[in-house]
Amino acid sequence: MSTSDDSAPASRPAPTLVAEGVSFGYGPLRIVDGASLQVGQGEIVALLGPNGAGKSTLVKGIIGQLPLIEGKLTLNGIDFSKTASQNRCRQGIGYVPQLRDVFPTLSVWENLEMGGYMLSNEAVKGRIQEVLEIFPVLTDMHHRKAGSLSGGERKMLGIARALMAKPSVLILDEPTSNLAPNVAMRVLNEVVSGLASTGQAVLMIEQRVEMALNVATWGYVLIQGQVRLAGPASTLREASELGNLFFTGGTSIPAAGN
Amino acid sequence: MDLYIEGVGFGIIAAASILLGAMGFTLQFGLTNVLNIGYGAIMTAGAFVCYILHVWGLNIWAAVFFAGVATSLLTLLIAKTILTVYVRKGAALFEMAMITFGVALILENGLAALTRSNTYILSMGLEKAHSIGPIRFTTTQLVLVLLALTVFILLDLFLHATKVGKALRATAVDPDLARACGIATSRIISVAWLMSGFLCGLAGGVFTIDIFTVNAFTGDTLMPLVIVAALMGKAGSVRGAVLASLVLGIVTQVVSIAGGSSYDSVVAYGALAIALLARPKLLQGGLVAERVQITV
Numbered sequence: 001m002s003t004s005d006d007s008a009p010a011s012r013p014a015p016t017l018v019a020e021g022v023s024f025g026y027g028p029l030r031i032v033d034g035a036s037l038q039v040g041q042g043e044i045v046a047l048l049g050p051n052g053a054g055k056s057t058l059v060k061g062i063i064g065q066l067p068l069i070e071g072k073l074t075l076n077g078i079d080f081s082k083t084a085s086q087n088r089c090r091q092g093i094g095y096v097p098q099l100r101d102v103f104p105t106l107s108v109w110e111n112l113e114m115g116g117y118m119l120s121n122e123a124v125k126g127r128i129q130e131v132l133e134i135f136p137v138l139t140d141m142h143h144r145k146a147g148s149l150s151g152g153e154r155k156m157l158g159i160a161r162a163l164m165a166k167p168s169v170l171i172l173d174e175p176t177s178n179l180a181p182n183v184a185m186r187v188l189n190e191v192v193s194g195l196a197s198t199g200q201a202v203l204m205i206e207q208r209v210e211m212a213l214n215v216a217t218w219g220y221v222l223i224q225g226q227v228r229l230a231g232p233a234s235t236l237r238e239a240s241e242l243g244n245l246f247f248t249g250g251t252s253i254p255a256a257g258n
Numbered sequence: 259m260d261l262y263i264e265g266v267g268f269g270i271i272a273a274a275s276i277l278l279g280a281m282g283f284t285l286q287f288g289l290t291n292v293l294n295i296g297y298g299a300i301m302t303a304g305a306f307v308c309y310i311l312h313v314w315g316l317n318i319w320a321a322v323f324f325a326g327v328a329t330s331l332l333t334l335l336i337a338k339t340i341l342t343v344y345v346r347k348g349a350a351l352f353e354m355a356m357i358t359f360g361v362a363l364i365l366e367n368g369l370a371a372l373t374r375s376n377t378y379i380l381s382m383g384l385e386k387a388h389s390i391g392p393i394r395f396t397t398t399q400l401v402l403v404l405l406a407l408t409v410f411i412l413l414d415l416f417l418h419a420t421k422v423g424k425a426l427r428a429t430a431v432d433p434d435l436a437r438a439c440g441i442a443t444s445r446i447i448s449v450a451w452l453m454s455g456f457l458c459g460l461a462g463g464v465f466t467i468d469i470f471t472v473n474a475f476t477g478d479t480l481m482p483l484v485i486v487a488a489l490m491g492k493a494g495s496v497r498g499a500v501l502a503s504l505v506l507g508i509v510t511q512v513v514s515i516a517g518g519s520s521y522d523s524v525v526a527y528g529a530l531a532i533a534l535l536a537r538p539k540l541l542q543g544g545l546v547a548e549r550v551q552i553t554v
Contacts, residue, residue: 063438064437065434085437085438086436086437086438086440086441086442086443087440088438089437089438089439089440090440095438097434097435097438100432100434100435101435102435103427103428103431103432103435103436104431105427105431106424106427106428106431110424110427110428113421113424114424114425114428114436114439114441115439117421117425117439117440117441118439118440121421161439162438165439165440
């Protein structure tokens with residue numbers, strides 16, 4: 001099942017997405033406080049942590065739904081800290097939200113077209129064909145309303161939609177949260193791993209820690225808005241501190257660097 | 259009995275202005291969540307523009323078109339100035355509805371002052387009536403119905419077959435996701451205001467042609483029917499507005515024949531009450547949404 005090699009070296013590919021000491025929050029409240037992480041080509045980076053640790057807030061900040069309070073965000077070396085939300089897609093950020101991941105009143109085909117909104121009209125059709133080759137199951141249902149799909153199909157459409165724009169990094173917010181365990185396993189082991197094997201950089205939030213660490217190459221554990229633990233997924237799987245971090249809020253454990 | 263059948267004919271003609279108004283209302287409401295009570299007053303403004311241009315000698319259909327252009331600009335102006343100011347101050351759904359109500363009062367009473375509350379008669383000359391069975395109609399009335407249908411077909415095509423139209427539907431259902439796809443939602447919303455304003459003016463013009471008169475409160479007669487048709491047809495759905503408009507047009511005309519035109523509003527709000535009882539989820543995604551978005 002595991003796609004990550006237990007003896008994998010801790011050296012990582014050159015980073016695609018880098019967050020350096022970023023803080024995000026609502027008003028004066030800092031939910032994420034000076035967090036740093038990076039994602040490189042072909043990596044699946046799992047962002048873990050207990051409820052309320054700030055995982056979703058961090059992702060919302062990266063995609064531009066929340067303004068950056070401090071720190072720096074770069075993609076392929078280009079600073080996008082101040083780029084407006086709707087322009088981050090053009091720069092290479094692909095995002096699949098946890099729940100509202102498709103346009104339910106639009107057809108499967110139209111959802112893909114919206115995913116390729118930044119592409120030229122001529123390019124869209126070709127790109128849809130390419131994406132449908134990755135998700136053949138969607139081909140037969142391209143007339144159907146996205147709102148009528150099953151959980152697994154819908155998640156695949158959400159990911160396919162995000163892939164339309166050929167993102168440098170694909171960000172998945174709890175891709176398995178609404179899925180039955182066997183479907184969740186397929187999405188992670190087949191879809192997400194498959195994408196990474198083609199060189200796609202993936203950052204994903206996951207509640208299913210074990211399942212996530214089985215497919216991830218690297219993991220960050222976020223506690224109270226700060227990265228308290230980071231390392232190769234294989235190391236994190238073994239780490240006895242992981243459970244403590246989740247249950248105690250991690251107050252007694254010093255932050256680990258990458 | 260014949261009188262009632264004729265009422266059906268009148269109902270279809272009345273449905274033309276209801277449909278035009280409902281399409282504009284639902285488009286704007288679906289995208290911005292602003293329950294725009296001022297829409298009725300803008301229809302009145304459209305009716306006046308149409309009347310004045312016709313009095314100045316312009317062809318009546320050109321006058322309807324330019325009424326649409328005028329109210330389109332007026333709508334965008336109101337959205338970009340007054341409404342934007344209040345949204346930036348954090349006004350929620352109910353406050354926004356009250357603010358648009360204020361806009362309606364200013365517009366209508368302004369018009370009433372300018373026109374000294376006169377009612378003007380739009381004279382189109384006498385026309386020969388055609389008849390299909392017991393239903394009689396003039397060429398003008400036929401054009402009204404065809405105009406509304408044509409606009410509906412064009413709008414439906416725009417929404418389902420063009421890139422901007424699809425982006426408009428996408429923005430209506432999930433603006434955050436739309437932005438994540440690279441859609442400049444603020445520009446899309448401006449497009450919706452402009453189109454909604456245009457349809458509003460057409461509705462006002464067509465309504466005036468239908469009833470031959472215009473005064474400062476003309477839009478108020480049409481407004482409840484427009485809101486009900488938009489909500490019954492499911493907020494945000496242009497296709498749904500067609501059947502709802504037709505039903506409302508026919509029911510109000512038949513009721514008028516039975517009991518007098520003062521029952522129009524009773525029928526409209528009664529229909530809304532019944533529709534909500536039967537399908538309480540009608541307003542979902544519309545009125546129950548918490549966010550107002552008119553980043554224009």
